[in-house]
Amino acid sequence: MVMSQAAVSIRELHKQYGPIKALDGVSLEVNQGEIFGLLGPNGAGKTTTLRCLCTLERPDAGQLSVCGISVAADPRGVRKCLGYVAQEVALDKVLTARELLRLQADIHHLPAALARSRIREMLDLLGLTDRADDKIKTYSGGMMKRLDLAAGLVHAPRVLVLDEPTVGLDIQSRLSVWAFLRELRKRGTTILLTSHYLEEIDLLADRVAIIDRGKVIALGTVEELKQQVGGERVTLRIREFAPREEAERAAVILGELPFVREVIINSAQGNALNLVVASQDPIQTVTLVRETLQHAGLSVFGISQSRPSLDDVFLAATGQTLQDAELASANALPAKKKK
Numbered sequence: 553m554v555m556s557q558a559a560v561s562i563r564e565l566h567k568q569y570g571p572i573k574a575l576d577g578v579s580l581e582v583n584q585g586e587i588f589g590l591l592g593p594n595g596a597g598k599t600t601t602l603r604c605l606c607t608l609e610r611p612d613a614g615q616l617s618v619c620g621i622s623v624a625a626d627p628r629g630v631r632k633c634l635g636y637v638a639q640e641v642a643l644d645k646v647l648t649a650r651e652l653l654r655l656q657a658d659i660h661h662l663p664a665a666l667a668r669s670r671i672r673e674m675l676d677l678l679g680l681t682d683r684a685d686d687k688i689k690t691y692s693g694g695m696m697k698r699l700d701l702a703a704g705l706v707h708a709p710r711v712l713v714l715d716e717p718t719v720g721l722d723i724q725s726r727l728s729v730w731a732f733l734r735e736l737r738k739r740g741t742t743i744l745l746t747s748h749y750l751e752e753i754d755l756l757a758d759r760v761a762i763i764d765r766g767k768v769i770a771l772g773t774v775e776e777l778k779q780q781v782g783g784e785r786v787t788l789r790i791r792e793f794a795p796r797e798e799a800e801r802a803a804v805i806l807g808e809l810p811f812v813r814e815v816i817i818n819s820a821q822g823n824a825l826n827l828v829v830a831s832q833d834p835i836q837t838v839t840l841v842r843e844t845l846q847h848a849g850l851s852v853f854g855i856s857q858s859r860p861s862l863d864d865v866f867l868a869a870t871g872q873t874l875q876d877a878e879l880a881s882a883n884a885l886p887a888k889k890k891k
């Protein structure tokens with residue numbers, strides 16, 4: 553069987569936990585040398601996808617390959633060519649950074665001289681050299697996360713897989729992780745990362761797949777996805793917290809305007825209306841929308857216009873914002889079992 557030339561190939565991946573369909577046919581390919589972002593709300597299936605890819609979880613169905621190596625046929629080969637950094641930092645805190653990295657190098661059977669130079673390089677690249685011989689328990693959260701990254705990279709994997717690499721970090725640490733990932737890409741490492749931060753994906757990723765309830769609902773470059781949503785976005789409120797019926801009436805009226813492609817009522821935001829408009833003249837659009845509503849006896853409380861964002865992509869594909877989806881999944885799903 554000829555495996556794909558992509559750095560990572562995922563085809564029709566399925567995984568079920570009891571009644572929960574964690575993955576419902578996920579397919580995507582990561583090209584060599586790119587940063588690929590997997591974006592989705594909590595519970596969407598991001599971690600499960602990565603765990604299947606990194607041989608930590610066995611899928612129910614689907615084909616997976618990394619660097620052209622089949623995950624099912626040669627898991628050891630796959631582990632050699634990829635580095636995985638899990639969401640939660642799990643470091644042995646009584647060790648020093650250098651000791652921990654040496655242990656990691658041993659696990660990967662790196663020859664001693666190579667290990668020493670790789671460790672020096674990683675410590676340097678991640679700004680940990682000064683503290684390399686201090687115990688990890690004396691580190692800040694940001695330093696621990698950087699060390700965790702270093703541990704995933706000691707064996708110089710061609711593909712780096714990161715699960716929510718900056719969750720819980722302060723802005724300074726996030727910036728330094730982002731800079732580091734860009735530097736790695738420059739050196740030719742392929743990076744697959746998950747995030748539920750829109751801005752992180754927007755800033756870092758060459759291409760993105762948006763995943764929701766175990767399915768890929770959009771895939772492409774960030775620009776492509778924004779263009780697919782199309783046109784300009786107009787967000788307006790009739791009243792600060794308008795009743796749903798009023799918003800619905802406004803939605804029907806606005807939906808009949810020739811340049812309005814789509815109207816979505818955002819219930820989590822006081823029944824604000826999100827319009828996708830095809831018009832090239834945003835100022836004129838806003839005026840027309842305002843006049844149309846006034847004519848129908850609905851006054852406009854506030855109106856704003858913007859370029860589409862990744863959140864609009866999510867909204868267009870699912871009918872809710874990423875934030876709403878987070879809340880819904882937090883309320884609807886049973887607590888995740890720790891293994």
Ligand SMILES: Nc1ncnc2c1ncn2[C@@H]1O[C@H](COP(=O)(O)OP(=O)(O)O)[C@@H](O)[C@H]1O
Nearest residue numbers: 569572574593594595596597598599600888889
């Ligand atoms: N080991 C497990 N046992 C039971 N359910 C799980 C397990 N791992 C994940 N799930 C469920 O699968 C779904 C996807 O989870 P996950 O992949 O962790 O999502 P994400 O990383 O996008 O937040 C969730 O509904 C989660 O509760």
Ligand SMILES: [Mg+2]
Nearest residue numbers: 598599639715
């Ligand atoms: Mg996760």
